[in-house]
Amino acid sequence: MNSVSTDHHSPPPDEKPGLYVHVPFCERKCPYCAFFSVPKPALIPDYLDALSLEAELYREGWPDEFDTLYLGGGCPSMLNADELAWLVDTLRRRFAFSEGAEMTVEANPEHLSPPKLAVMGHLGVNRLSLGAQSLDPGDLDWLGRRHTPEQVVQAVEAAREQGLADVGLDLIYGLPGRSADHWRRVMDAAVALAPTHISAYQLTIEPRTVLQRRHRQGRVRLPADGDAADLFRLTHDHLAAAGFEHYEISSFAVRGFRSSHNQKYWRRAPYLGLGPAAHSYVAGRRWWNFSSLKKYLAALRAGDRPVGEAETLTPAQARLETLMLGLRTSDGIDLLAWRRDFGRDLLADAHPAVARLMEDGLLRLEGGRLKPTPRGMLLADQLPDRLDPGPG
Ligand code: SF4
Known part of the structure; x- marks a missing residue:
């Protein structure tokens, strides 16, 4: 199955x-x-046992098909x-999946052997990231x-030989000292492999990483803001010219191959996350698991859900989050869904700001949606504060 998307920013009920x-x-x-991971493969069997217990704990309260x-x-x-x-068999025995569900596995190139890919195909995996x-080679070494x-x-x-045709590539750009031409050549090499999807992430300094330490020591210098914006535009233009739809800040897809799963996050659709550090969201309530394998295993061995924290969004938080997530995507904000969800008229509430942002070429109105232009997408972090109508 590929990821033909519906195009609501807010999930249909x-x-x-x-x-x-x-x-x-x-x-x-x-x-x-900065993703949570540990170099302790010896704990994989313990983790799998715990994951099975966690799935069992959620099975009852989760009647829906994924x-x-x-x-x-x-x-x-x-x-x-x-x-x-x-793992996949355990999940299938605990939960229901709809016919033709999108099933993605993230993989590192060095881990993929033909037999492993054949097993994935057999399990129903239909998307490889x-x-x-x-x-x-120099970039890979630096990274x-x-x-x-x-x-x-x-x-x-x-992957293709094993029948897995829907293959996406993750790329990182904005490495120190690399020219725009260099990044163009990397994109060309990626496009030459005919992926269905490209996630292109600009290198950022994440907290508590080795890169942050090197950055603090002055050993790493990232592109200045203006150069970073130029690289973002170059990425948009180059991949759009190669036939990719830029549907989220970092996500590009051949038409019909968006990630249905990731779109759930941006549209605030429900999702259940299992495993340490995984987040879940259902109808304004979010919870996330311990970012510690030790605590995760201990909680499940004691028969508890391994939830570290939880929050329930207020209407104002939900509005702000809808703006923040929706304006990351080319689909933008569905104005009717906004009215349905929040009982307010976004355009009327935020009128002068919307008009100014449209004049500045950051937003546009199309088909009942407020959409960011590619330049607006780049500033997606700053737009919500300018649009939010405030408390109430
Ligand atoms: S980027 Fe590296 S450390 Fe992070 S999840 Fe991927 S392989 Fe692991």
Whole structure:
């Protein structure tokens, strides 16, 4: 199945939920990465046992069918074929999935062997998100990755040979000292592999990473704001010219191949997250698991849900979040859905600000939606504060 999307920013009331599973293992930590993961593969069996208990705890209160499954991390591809099969089988026995559900696995190129890919196909995995990051050996070295550009090419070819045609590539740009031409060449090399999806992330300094330490020591200098904005525009123009739809700040898809699962996050659709550090969201309530494998395992061994924290959004928070998430996407904000959800008229409430942002070429009105232009998407973090009508 590919990810033909409906185009509501806010989920239709009958939208099915998505299931996310966080697999928190990596061989070693990449210097830029702030996702929760640990280099302790010996704990994979304990983790799988705990995950099965967690799924069991949610089974009762979760009668709905899921229409997406996303195994992310960490590196789900660190699981061997038997472990992957056991995990997916366990989820299928606990939860219902709709016919043709989108099933994505994040994978590192160096972990993909033809037998493992064959098992994935057999399990119903129909979408691969490959952590390529670059196709330049110097970039991969700088990023501390363990694979080569050739391994990316081999992984894409092997996936296709096993019938997995829906392959996306993750890329990182804005590395220190790289020119715009350099990034253009990396994009060209990626496009030449004919992926269905490209996630292009601008390198950022995340808290508590090795990169942050190096940055503080003055050993790493990122592109200045203006250069970063130029790179964003270049990315948009170059991938759009190659036939990719820029549907979210960092997400580009061949038409019909958006990530249905990720769109649930931006549209505030329901999703259940299992595994350490996983987030869940249902109807204004969000909760997230311990970002500690030790606490996660201990809670489940004691028969408890491993939830670290939870919050219920106030209407004002829900509005702000709808703006923040919706304006990251090319679909923008559905004005009718806004009225349905919040009982207010966004255009009337935020009139002078909307008019100014439209004049500045950051927003446009189209088909009953307030949409960011590509330039507006770049400033998506700043727009909500300018549009939010305030408390009430
Ligand atoms: S970038 Fe991927 S492989 Fe590297 S530490 Fe983060 S989750 Fe693991």
